[in-house]
Amino acid sequence: MARLPVRAAVLHAPGAPLEHRTLLLDEPLHGEVLVRTGAIGLCHSDLHYADGTLPMDLPAVLGHEVAGVVERVGPGVNRVKIGDRVVATVTPNCGSCPSCVAGHATLCERTMQRRYRDRPKLETEDGAPVSMLGGMGTFAEAFVLDEASLAVVPDAVSLNVACLLGCCISTGVGAVTHGARVGPRDTVAVIGCGGVGMAVVQAARMSGAQRIIAIDLHPEKLLLAAEVGATDVVVSGPAQEVIDAVREIAPEGVTRSFEAVGRPETAELAFDLLAPRGIATILGLMPAGKRISIDAGALIEGDRRIQGAYMGANQFLADVPLLVEQYERGVLDLRAMVTSVIPFSDINAGLQAMRSPGTIRTVVSFE
Ligand SMILES: [Zn+2]
Ligand SMILES: [Zn+2]
The missing domain is CATH 3.40.50.720 (NAD(P)-binding Rossmann-like Domain)
Structure with missing residues (x-):
């Protein structure tokens, strides 16, 4: 399959605005899933990389608090299917290393292996590799992730709030x-x-x-x-x-x-x-x-x-259904966390708004 052209907001230099560009997204390999982005929460960790407070290879695509809809699945994927609405975590876990077996999923010893692939996930149109925060690269209209990074959410939960489950x-x-x-x-x-x-x-x-x-x-x-x-x-x-x-x-x-x-x-x-x-x-x-x-x-x-x-020592796949249930019962207020919902084209303004005292979360919505 040819790589999929996706619109993405790309970091070229620390402190500079993200540039909207078309990048080429690889197809999902074994165990991977291609997700059409629905909503992204802007998190201060993204800002650390955008500002250069935390270093990373450039050009890069930031973003990690995200929900979307499964569009394609690679071979060997068995927990999610096309059409599922999913929220992602930056800490996929293998489920079988000593840390995972002991119940410490966020300290999985094979997280880097889960993220590893033998060819770049994202490339520029000239074929240069593009790095991604936590191997995710979700400031884009679609992304590819290991199935272990994804938890399914019910259709009734808006992606504009479901994304928050992924990080904050x-x-x-x-x-x-x-x-x-x-x-x-x-x-x-x-x-x-x-x-x-x-x-x-x-x-x-x-x-x-x-x-x-x-x-x-x-x-x-x-x-x-x-x-x-x-x-x-x-x-x-x-x-x-x-x-x-x-x-x-x-x-x-x-x-x-x-x-x-x-x-x-x-x-x-x-x-x-x-x-x-x-x-x-x-x-x-x-x-x-x-x-x-x-x-x-x-x-x-x-x-x-x-x-x-x-990451709150979370148990992502077990926690998300419980958090959804608490949200649906009205115990966990997700809507109160969302200060504003903006279109993808306004993502730079959204990153600026994070510095304003009234902002809890700005959500970039594709819906
Ligand atoms: Zn975050
Ligand atoms: Zn593990």
């Missing part, structure tokens, strides 16, 4: 349920109320947490956090002021804190907010090489913990 929701909800195991006895603080932080707030509410303290620089975001489940809000400022404000609500500190900003300072603040035996979960991606400094006495004498939960 599975990360935020996963961090609460799989990473920090929040329960009714917990008091929770969430630093950063973007897509991931808002999902943490919602999941903490669904887990029955006693207090849910949302912390953000922007009052607009805190208003929305309160609508989706925060019991208290704190406008961010100097660390000690935030600590004092949280201690007024939870005098011993919180039992669970979450960092969803991606800065060492906010990761340190997450630790400083903890009560004895509390757990800080750090979710934000940080620039390469960053280190975090914490109080050794508070760590050792207070039995406090600080941990990662990459």
